[in-house]
Amino acid sequence: MADTANTPAYESDALIAQDIDAYLEAHQHKTMLRFITCGSVDDGKSTLIGRLLYDSKMIFEDQLAALESDSRRIGTQGQEIDFALLVDGLAAEREQGITIDVAYRFFSTEKRKFIVADCPGHEQYTRNMVTGASTADLAVILVDARKGVLVQTRRHSFLCHQLGIRSVVLAVNKMDLVGYDRAVFERIVADYRDFAATIGIENFTAIPISGFKGDNITAAPSANTPWYDGPSLIDHLESVEVLSAADAGKPFRMPVQWVNRPDLDFRGFSGLIASGTIASGDAVRVLPSGRTSSVASVVTFDGDLDRAIAGQSVTLTLADEIDCSRGNVIAAADDPPQVADQFEATVVWLADEDLHVGRGYWLKLATQTVSATVQEPKYRIDVNTMERLAAKTLSLNDIGVAEVFADKPLVFEPYATNRTLGGFILIDKATNATVAAGMLHFSLRRSQNVHWQATDITREHHAALKNQTPRVLWFTGLSGSGKSTIANEVEKQLALMNRHTFLLDGDNVRHGLNKDLGFTEADRIENIRRIGEVAKLMADAGLIVLTAFISPFRAERQMVRDMLAENEFIEIFVDTPLEVAEARDVKGLYRKAREGKLKNFTGIDSPYEPPENPDIVVNTVDMTPEEAAQYIIRRILPLK
Incomplete structure (x- = not known):
């Protein structure tokens, strides 16, 4: 700041304003580094970030007073300030002494600006850690010097590498609790180096620190680690290249x-x-x-x-x-990205409910949103051993490699090349919850070789020849509800009206097209997907298609609706109570299910999700099949 002791007041004010402007100008042009702290539970991530904020003078006086008060109230084993409280913002975090949500904090030094994400260490909150890592340039992997490299250390390191983070700091924390023992530090570094090599992390910077005592956090080297001659953590953060600038x-x-x-x-x-x-x-x-x-x-x-x-x-x-x-x-123009609709990808499953193979999810990549299905995983990765394990599905926090099929072409690049055009999320269509994060590897060759063949005779021409409007009448309900009986009666009455129809019945289709499928949830989803594709082709041919399937899941019925033109899919709910359907039990299926001889039977040990807003509702309790059929036909007229 300029010496203003002997200058007039207005000159002093002008000089101060110039110095402020110069400071703001310099601050504006500082580079920005986004980094995350991650690792296992209680490795000291929040304490480390709190120490960085405190040492960089980024805490206001009222915040400091509140922090000191909270530290005394909660009790921190003689520590005057519990730095973790600066970032543990949720009440549950403060009460349990753990991090649950991702906490983002900003701080600045003379050389650089920083945004740091404090990521939770508990396995159940891995989904939150993925969120923090997705935009980071650098990862600080903390390891408790007393515990060494743990499973969650490996999991977070693997995820960071998969998410494109190439700058890694191994911060061996709580060195004060092992007497600043050099041998402990070097053993942990050697263990981590062996693991890092198996997942593709070629280089990392190892620093012995104590978030509690402040050793090797700020610029001054710690007297407690005379055997360490590397940079302090803040020195490294200030000087490391921001790879995203590339x-x-x-x-x-x-x-x-x-x-x-x-x-x-x-x-x-x-x-x-x-x-x-x-x-x-x-x-x-x-x-x-x-x-x-x-x-x-x-x-x-x-x-x-x-x-x-x-x-x-x-x-x-x-x-x-x-x-x-x-x-x-x-x-x-001369170097565009690729366009494809089928890919291989790494998928990190974030939902409590398992992946439903073949179910339609919303896939969001950059500003593109399409419907997509995930095929049966090629393998699941054991993050502890890096072994590739066989898998039929993915569960919470699983990491696997699978093929992803989109219903429309996506503009993309491999995630390793471009995070924005290579990283995606999957969203459950029913709940709008994010269920997975993924990284595209490459497009499948068949995606490039198979193209839609344009034809001269359109679906409108097919319909005009038959003098009718195509429809897919989708009958859904419990086994024994009367779906097939009513659908058959509707087709008979439409035939008398000279309408061109085709009836797809659940049992009949399983004798041919779907005879390779069982009755697991995944097989049921694939069963409906195939039927939907067949119904779509028949509608393209101008037919009125009737389908009689339990189709127990709303997501799959919506998937078929999305395949068809607007107003072409008519969902007909045959609303028959379970006790009535079971009393009929024409095939003896309910009895076998009750006896445990028939697994995955809808209504007994497998759920049925009734339509929330069906187009038509009928039943065979208050209506005869003929009456139900007449009601349905009245509702769908006119048909041209």
Whole structure:
């Protein structure tokens, strides 16, 4: 700060203002490092971050007073301040002394700005750790010096590597509790190095620290570890290369987030630049359509830019009026990303409910959202041994490799090349809960070789020849509810009306098309998927298709509805109480299920999810099959 003792007040104020402006200008141009702390339970992650915030003077006086008060109230074994309380923000975290949610904190030094994510160590909160790691440039893997490398240490290290983090710090914490023993530190480093080599981590920086005492945290080397001559943690964080900056040297990619149309004279495409640079006049290609144009201007809130780089949010205007919307990707014209609909991917399962192989989930990649299914995993990875294990599905916190099929082409790049266009999440269609995170490896060759063949005779032409509107009448209900009986009666009455129909019955189909499927939940899902595809083809041929299947899960019925044109899928709920259906028990199935001789039987040991908003509801308690059929036909008329 300038010496203002002998200057007039107004000159002193001006100099102070200049110094403040200079400071703010320097602060604005500091590089930003995003990093996470992770590892096993009680390794001291929150304490370490609290110490970094405290030592970097990023705590306000009122926060410090509250922290001291909470530390005295909770009790910290003689420690004046419990630094972990700075980031353990949830009441449950403070009460249990654990981290549950991901806590993000900002701090700054003279050389760099930081955003740190404190990730939970408990296995049940692995999903939260994945969230924190997905945007990080560096990972600080903490290890308790008393415990060494644990299973969760391996799990988090593997996930960090899979999520594209290439800068790793092995922070051997609580060295004060092992007497700063060099041999303990070197043994842990050797153990971790052996494991790291098996998962592809080639280099890491090992630092002996004590979050409690502050050893080797700040710039001053600790007198308690004279045998260590490496950098302190903050020195390393200030000097390490931000690998994400390399994105600026990659080909240009920008997922379109929204079309900016404030008035009729302006049409721009807004988004965050995922990689590369862009300038006015650059040739670009819009994917998946493949149309090309050039950039007319690079627009921001603060004015037009000559050039924009990865990490900036901009609006691009194009020289040509071409079709471009949310979910498209604007890319370098001479080096575009790939487009495919089938992939191999690593999937991290985050939901309590297991993966349902073949079930449709929403897949969100950048700004693209499509319906997708996950096939039976090729293998599951044991993070402790890195062994590849056989798996039929994935459970909470499992990591596996599987093929993913999307219903529409996706613009993508392998995750190792581009996090934005290679990382995705899966969302349950019924609950909107995020159930998995995934990293794309490559597109399957058949995805590139198989293309939709255009034909001259359209589905509209097929329907016109039959003088009817195609429909899929989807009868659902418990076994014995009367689905097949009513569907058969509806088809008879439609035949009298000269309508072209076809009835797909559950039992009949299992004699042929689906005879290889059993009655597990996964097989039931695949059974309905196949029927849906067949029904769609028949509707394309102009037929009125009737299907009589239990189809117990809402997600699969919705999957079939999504395959068809709007208003073409008619969900008919044959609402018969379980006790009535069981009393009929024409095939003796309920009796066998009650006796334990028939597993996975709907209504007994496998659930049935009744429709929430069916198009038509009938039953065979208050209606005869003929009456139910007549009611259904009245509801679906006219048919042309």
